Each structure stands twice: as C-alpha cells, then as structure tokens.
Amino acid sequence: MEAAVGVVEKLSAPAVIIGHSMGGAIATAVAKQVPKKMRGLILADPAWLSVEQERFYAEAAGESVRRTARWQCDPVGALAENTLKRAHWRSTDHLHWLYGQLHVDLGVVASGVVSFPAPWQDYVADLAVPTHVITSGDDCLVGEAGAEAIRGMGRPELTVTYLEGARIPCPSICRKPSAPKCGGYYASWAPRGGAR
Template sequence: MSVEFMGGVMFVRPRCDILARIEAGAYGKRLLILCHGVTDSAASLDELIDRFSPTHRIVAFDSLGHGHSPSFTGETLADPIEAARLALEQSIAPLVAKYGRAIAVGHSMGAALLSRAAADHPEWFTGLILEDPAWLTTEQAARYRANGPAEAKRIGDMVGRERETIDTIDVDYPLWPRTELAGWLQAKLNVDLDFVATGAVGYIEPWQTWLGDLTVPTLVLSSDGDDTLLNRDGLRLIDSLANPALTTMFVPGLRHTMRRDNPAAFHQAVDPVIARWTEEHP
C-alpha cells in the first residue's frame, strides 16, 4: 500500500486485497463513507468530499475495477457485483475498527453495494443515504446486460476525445459541480472495460427479500427522469415492505445522477439527515 498527501487530502493506493480510497477531513469526527456508481470513481465525488470534510472523516472508495483499485480477474468477472461487495466489505471493516460506526452515502451501484454491506454488517453503520440505488427489475437487468458491450465501446471511444466529452457534459449537466469534471473523465479512462461490457450494475429482483430485513436507518432517493432506476414505482415498492428502517424521498425533475442534475435539491434533502445522524451518534 502506498500513501500520498496533497492539499491535506490522503490518497491511499491498495494492496492487492483492498480498495483504493481518498481520505479527507478531521480525525476524531464521524466517519462518512462515499461510494460511486458504475464508471465513476472516488475522484468524481469531489463536491461531496469538499462539502463534508470540515465536519466528518471522509473515506471515498474506488470500487473494484474503477479508479486506482485492482481490476477484475477472469474469475471475479463471473459475478462482478459479488466480487465488488466482498472487496468493499474487506475495506470498510478496518476503517470501522479505527474510526467507529459510519454514515454512508452511495449512488447507483455504490448505493446497492452499501445496502448489502449494511444488511450483512448492520453494526458498521449509523445510517445510509442511497441515491437511486441499482436495485433492478429483471427487465432492467436484461437491458443493461444487452447494452454492456456497446457501453464499453462508448467509454473506450472517449480516449482521444476528452475535450469533446467534457463539452457534452457542460451542455447536458449545466449545474454539475465543475470541480468533478476532471475526476469524472479520468474515471472513464481508468475503468475496467471488461467489467463494463458485462452490463452488471447492481442487484436484481428479488432484492426486496433482504432489504425488508435491513435494520440500519436508510434514506432512499429517486426521481422521474427517463433513466432513473427506481422512480415512483420503485419507491412505492420499498414503502410496501413496511420496514421502519427505510424512508423514501421522491425529488421530481431529476435524472439518475440526481446530485449532478441539481446539487442544491439533493443537499436540501440529504444534509439535514446526515446532520441529525451525526448529532445523535457523535
């Protein structure tokens, strides 16, 4: 493992058995874990890192096959989401032992992985914020699998077209935190394209069977954009589980990347919850 410091932020590159991560913020503060979605990385979470590092100890992970974490192997590609979960749990365990129970924020695949880690190890977490988690219907999963090779080619074709790619983001996401653009693009250039080609992005039905037993306080957010995974129907399904640990929130007018579509709306929903959990469990 190697450690680098830059501007008060610690970048931790992995041994072969754990994930790379960015650590920031004050020691002695509540641990806040951040987990990204498919083809992103810890560096593409810069706005969250900057926002919460004054009040929390931040650890933002590169998921397996992303950023500076190890790539998938032929064996782990057979079930990449399970491999990513195991790597995440191996990486969280020593952090919780060092810093105490964590609040965790995840998007898409990262949210799905965190939810399963919390189901396996509820003692690790104070609460979860899950932004449109990748809990898929069988139809959604089939579409992602079918589109996997084309998505891998699309990402691979960004090489040599970096300026054009950034210009497209400027048009599609006018409110996107500008500080995250370089990290987002670098994540695309680093991601394991063999993994992207599998089309695996999260958990497939019946994920409700274990989510219904989750005991960690959890806020699940979704919206109504055409690429959202849960939308209103998914949130209603979660509500029907009647699990008191689960709270849902519908924020209209956003796409799957809710925070990037409208950071102000996202933080208006999320920040008070994180503040409450932090105050209740210092």
C-alpha cells in the same frame, strides 16, 4: 465488494455510507453483510434494478464498453456529448460524470452487472440498517415507481425522498453531507468524533 466490507470492518465506529448508483448497490450489500458495523445508508438513486433494467445492462454491455472506451480516448468529446444530453446539469456535475467515466474499470462494464443478483425488493426486505434513498425522474434508476415501491414496503427504517419534477443529476443529489436534499439524515447518523 470484499474490499469495501474489509474497510468497514476496520472502522472504530459504525459507518454511514453515502453511495450513488452502483456505489449505492455496493453499500446496500455491505450493510447486509456487516449490519452491526453500520449506522446508516444514504443512497442517491442506487442501482436497485428492475428485471427489465438488469436485462438492459446485460444486453448492452458490449455497446457500453465501446462507448466508455471511446469516452476514455476522447474526454473532451465525451464532455461535449454529456453536456448536450444533460443540458440541465451544472458544469461541476458534468466534470464529476467525466471523472467517473475516465476511471471506470472496463472489465466491470463488460460484465453487464451493476447490482446484486436478486430483485431489489427481495434483497432489501430484511435490510437491518436505517436507509434513506433519494431519487428523482429522468435519468434516475429508482425513479417514481421505485419510490412508491419503497413506501409500499412499510418499513420505517427504509425511507425515500422523491424529488418531484426535479431535473437534477442523481450524482449531485447528496454530494455534500450538509446538502438540504439529504433531509438531515447525515447529521442524525454521523459518528461523533469517531471513524468517518
């Protein structure tokens, strides 16, 4: 976290951070710490967890470490397993998923902590940075209930797109800055000729 804040503080222009899952939670925390160095956040299904989700990750930490270690020892098997579980994903999405599993720090997985230590609604209530969340159903953490909760906060700088019925992997929702699913948010916030 401190490293991410350090990078943002050194930029010559306010940053736009695009983050997914735990990366989205980290981006949120960075924006809270250095809001003047931020232009905006685009978060693909950030790990803004419910109490139940937080408890699940904490209780499942041991099993998550064993599973991830198994995947790291057998990447071909891991890829086959994920392909069966998420047949609707594109092959490139499976490869991106595998890359993440092969490079994840097992110490972080063992902690069972994947987000900030507060209910997300409280944590983002005073977020001063324009933030757009993109989520869908199935595998997504925020999902439809979270999208409704975001809308219910009534904060114009905190917006959400829920991709109704979309069976897409959340990691690929906003991979490319020009992706139409980003709703033009990146284009409207992107620094002009400054730091990227």
